[in-house]
Amino acid sequence: VSDLDQSAPALQVQLLDGHVLSLEQLRGKVVLVNFWATWCPYCRHEMPAMEEFYQNYRGQGFEILALSQDDAAGTVVDFMVREGYNFPAAMADATSAAALGGVSRLPTSFVIDKKGVVRHKISGQVHYARLKSLVEPLLKE
Secondary structure, eight states: EEEEEEEOOEEEEBBBBEEEEEGGTTSSSSEEEEEEEOOOOOHHHHHHHHHHHHHHHGGGGGEEEEEEOOOOOHHHHHHHHHTTTOEEEEEOHHHHHHTTTOSSSSSSSEETTTTTEEEEEESOOHHHHHHHHHHHHHHHH
């Protein structure tokens, strides 16, 4: 985990359900921005923990934005439905990855605090305990 302290970019994406969401709209929440792909085994491995954490903490002001680097949105929609994942997902593009400082490997996640500051970069899988240790202090701020 790298600790960062940079303003989150003005990132706007179209979610798989068609809604448009920007990081600006999520101000006041702690946000996990997760870059992943259905073909990435490490990504698939971390998602049950992400879903569980999302269900447990979303009522306390936690949000996930999962940005897939797959080629086709249909593949991602099918995967999310089949696996029962409920957190918001969108297709990543070069702009979204570059906006957060670049993503060289999957999965890579960023934790953004309530003020819209990128506080942590996680290269590799997130686990429930790791999410808890990074997110809980930010929820209290």
